[in-house]
Amino acid sequence: MNISDSETIAGYLATMNYERTNIVEEADFIFFHTCCVRDSAENKIIGRIGETIRLKEKNKDLIIVVSGCMMQQPGAAELLLNKFPHIDLMIGTSNLNSIQYLVEQVIINKLNNLKYQKAQIKCFNESNSNFDEDAPILRSSWPNSWVSITKGCNNFCTYCIVPYVRGPEISRHPENILNEVHNLLKNNYKEITLLGQNVNSYGNDLKSEWTFAKLIEIASNFEYNYRVRFMTSHPKDLSQELIETIAINKRISKHIHLPIQAGSDKVLNLMNRKYSVEKYIKLINNIRNLIPGVSITTDIMVGFPGETEEDFLETMNIVKQVQFHNAYMFIYSPRKGTPAAKMPNQISSLEKKDRISRLIKLQNKISCEISKEYLNSTYEVLVDNIISDDIYCGRTDNGRLVKFKAQDSNIIGSFVNIKIKYNKGSSLWGEII
Numbered sequence: 001m002n003i004s005d006s007e008t009i010a011g012y013l014a015t016m017n018y019e020r021t022n023i024v025e026e027a028d029f030i031f032f033h034t035c036c037v038r039d040s041a042e043n044k045i046i047g048r049i050g051e052t053i054r055l056k057e058k059n060k061d062l063i064i065v066v067s068g069c070m071m072q073q074p075g076a077a078e079l080l081l082n083k084f085p086h087i088d089l090m091i092g093t094s095n096l097n098s099i100q101y102l103v104e105q106v107i108i109n110k111l112n113n114l115k116y117q118k119a120q121i122k123c124f125n126e127s128n129s130n131f132d133e134d135a136p137i138l139r140s141s142w143p144n145s146w147v148s149i150t151k152g153c154n155n156f157c158t159y160c161i162v163p164y165v166r167g168p169e170i171s172r173h174p175e176n177i178l179n180e181v182h183n184l185l186k187n188n189y190k191e192i193t194l195l196g197q198n199v200n201s202y203g204n205d206l207k208s209e210w211t212f213a214k215l216i217e218i219a220s221n222f223e224y225n226y227r228v229r230f231m232t233s234h235p236k237d238l239s240q241e242l243i244e245t246i247a248i249n250k251r252i253s254k255h256i257h258l259p260i261q262a263g264s265d266k267v268l269n270l271m272n273r274k275y276s277v278e279k280y281i282k283l284i285n286n287i288r289n290l291i292p293g294v295s296i297t298t299d300i301m302v303g304f305p306g307e308t309e310e311d312f313l314e315t316m317n318i319v320k321q322v323q324f325h326n327a328y329m330f331i332y333s334p335r336k337g338t339p340a341a342k343m344p345n346q347i348s349s350l351e352k353k354d355r356i357s358r359l360i361k362l363q364n365k366i367s368c369e370i371s372k373e374y375l376n377s378t379y380e381v382l383v384d385n386i387i388s389d390d391i392y393c394g395r396t397d398n399g400r401l402v403k404f405k406a407q408d409s410n411i412i413g414s415f416v417n418i419k420i421k422y423n424k425g426s427s428l429w430g431e432i433i
Helices: 002-014 039-050 053-058 076-083 093-111 162-166 174-186 212-219 240-248 265-271 277-290 309-322 349-372
Strands: 029-034 063-068 089-091 144-148 191-195 227-231 255-257 295-302 326-331 378-388 391-396 401-405 415-424 427-432
Touching: 002 029, 002 063, 002 093, 002 144, 029 039, 039 063, 039 076, 063 093, 076 089, 089 093, 144 174, 174 191, 174 212, 191 212, 212 227, 212 240, 240 277, 265 309, 277 295, 277 309, 295 309, 295 349, 309 349, 326 349, 349 415, 378 401, 401 415
Parallel strands: 029 063, 063 089, 144 191, 191 227, 255 295, 295 326, 401 427
Antiparallel strands: 378 391, 378 415, 391 401, 415 427
């Protein structure tokens, strides 16, 4: 989602005749787009902003802008500005369509030797902010593309800051989504990823017959050679209709990212996840029965308030039982303003680190064993990047990353058949056939 936002930001700046530079010392304009889902992201951005102080000292005309979810937290923009007064502008996620006007004001004030004071902060937590269908987008991920279908979230998981900084869930009108997908395909994009905090609840606010299953079915039926992916799914809303749609449509990737977060019903209840471990396992079995070769990945949080060693071992048992292809594993970090931050029985840092290390070790072993199942088989891979020299990479239909050698630099954006020869841990390596 932040890549998608950043491409929109870059589009607005491009209309002002700014061009990208990979050398930060040459920049006339530095734009930080922030995330506040975990405190590690906030700490990182504070360090990166601090590095620009020396650049500002050398170039008084340098413009520094900070935007994104971090700015939407009450008082966060003011605190950051007090720490870094050299910042010229702060913009919230609901105000990105004002970038051009606000940047122009910064430039005018600099020309007039005026200090940008209160107007320096433009961060509103708007309760109803529509999609800007006319926003320019400077895409940087070809042959992959990101298409937002919802923004905001209504789930209010007790650990999550997203509903507070992104607002309530809003579904984009389906004709606008499908028009964007069609235009991307006409411009030779080969992979479309539909984005939302919870794509499965798409259409709930439209008061129509549109569901996510219907949307993705139509989005995958254009007459082009391409794939459709999506992220992220919430288990409580994953429908039978969607599973069956994925199963029968050859253009929809056979990969489902389905965050479980914890393997203990007690912890899931504390998280307000609204499903049980039993329901989750039934979903997994149903998916695998209907979609042969599907890969299932997940998110797992360790050290949630009140999580006992027994609760954690239940999570370990679920990981063993489900056999996820991969998992994004992370330590719970309190987010100010969320219910979980005020819960009793917070877990010590030492205990969190011990648990996450055990979990990572287990999942890495599982991922490695699953990778061996791919050996000596051939898969169609969409080549999307070059790693170094003649080493390229791409993904299979079910989302597995494959690395291989090739001599033709024009291979990026092509579908090629790769025979898997060996694996390094969970990494797959093959050769073109």
